[in-house]
Amino acid sequence: MAILVTGGAGYIGSHTCVEMLNAGYEVVVIDNLDNSSSESLKRVEKITGKTVKFYKEDVRDKDALRKIFKENKIEAVIHFAGLKAVGESVREPIMYYNNNIQNTIALVEVMTEFNVKKIVFSSSATVYGEAKVVPLTEDMPTSAINPYGKTKWFIEHILSDLYNSDNEWSVALLRYFNPIGAHKSGLIGEDPKGIPNNLMPYISQVAVGKLQKLHVFGDDYNTPDGTGVRDYIHVIDLAKGHVKAVDYVLKTTGLEAINLGTGNGVSVFELRDAFVKATGVEVPFVVDPRRPGDADEVYADASKAKKLLGWTAELDVKQMCEDTWRWQSGNPNGYEQ
Ligand code: NAD
Ligand code: UFG
Secondary structure, eight states, X not given: OEEEEEXXXXXXXXXXXXXXXXXXXXXXXXXXXXXXXTHHHHHHHHHHSXXXXXXXXXXXXXXXXXXXXXXXXXXXXXXXXXXXXHHHHHHOHHHHXXXXXXXXXXXXXXXXXXXXXXXXXXXXXXXXXXXXXXXXXXXXXXXXXXXXXXXXXXXXXHHHHHHHHOTTOEEEEEEEOEEEOOOTTSSSOOOOSSSOSSHHHHHHHHHTTSSSOEEEEOSOSSSTXXXXXXXXXXXXXXXXXXXXXXXXXXXXXXXXXXXESOSOOEEXXXXXXXXXXXXXXXXXXXXXXXXXXXXXXXXXXXXXXXXXXXXXXXXXXXXXXXXXXXXXXHOTTTTOO
């Protein structure tokens, strides 16, 4: 019996493969390598001493999916595959709808054909839209403000409608906050293409000398130091949350939205300072105007994950910074040698 991991060669997917293998699950990956490298899976095998069965295919290809379901006894699916850059989604909305929505529909259609009705989906805190109240709880109204966010929001609705039509399904909608960090081996980590959009990869690329200075997007937010506050979560904690979510969907039916965050808010200045302290490397910065669409504060109420899954984040910001740096300094060009 195996778990199918779509997008398993990517950042969160590769770390989740490690934790799934460590927990004793057999793992099958489908990834088109659109935003990743198969090297990550070789390193997953190195870290765990176990094998990952890999199919280089597109999740929109139903025949490829059928082949995987025929060749493996799949019990449940973790669905990471998708495009994730907010700015790009504004410029290329159809590409985002085409990939994220179509691949999910193809996946659940083939899962239905093979009577596999257990799915853990990568949603995002972005579905809380422009919520003004923190901490965010799962019962708050959801919405979306950009095409990327809309794909997550639509998919949550698609999976809810699916569950409502057939109560044999078990669906976990995992709403991630801000994943950062890397495996402590330094062998796998985040490998963004081009100039990073997100704060932590930007900081670490400044530290390694690939970028000149950090651009802090606004210091006039309604927060203690004026910079944006987010809920950074170590990718290993996030990966362990997926193991718990798979355990959960395997033994239940139903549909649950679950926040995966720490519950702690950390500002841009605080994260930069923590990185400098943890690594001893300077990160020069300049304050720029706000980035459109950014909220003052976004952090989770993480109590539902604790109650339902028995999961809480354990690693602190210092470990997030140390582990990011071990990966970035050991692999300045990511998986490209
Ligand atoms: P990633 O880009 O590193 O991983 C996604 C993987 O999916 C990549 O390996 C890519 O090649 C693959 N992929 C994309 N489209 C595919 C398709 N049609 N068929 C097969 N493979 C395909 O991204 P990540 O950071 O690991 O994110 C994983 C998931 O989590 C995504 O769905 C993302 O939207 C969601 N998420 C990420 C964050 C974050 O900050 N990283 C936050 C919230 C939600
Ligand atoms: N920031 C900077 N400089 C940068 C990058 C970011 O100051 O170069 C600031 C932002 O203004 C924000 C904070 O750092 O205050 C975090 O920004 P990120 O881009 O790292 O993360 P976001 O919270 O904006 O968004 C991320 C993902 C989204 C996802 C969301 C879920 O990119 O896809 O988390 O909460 F939807």
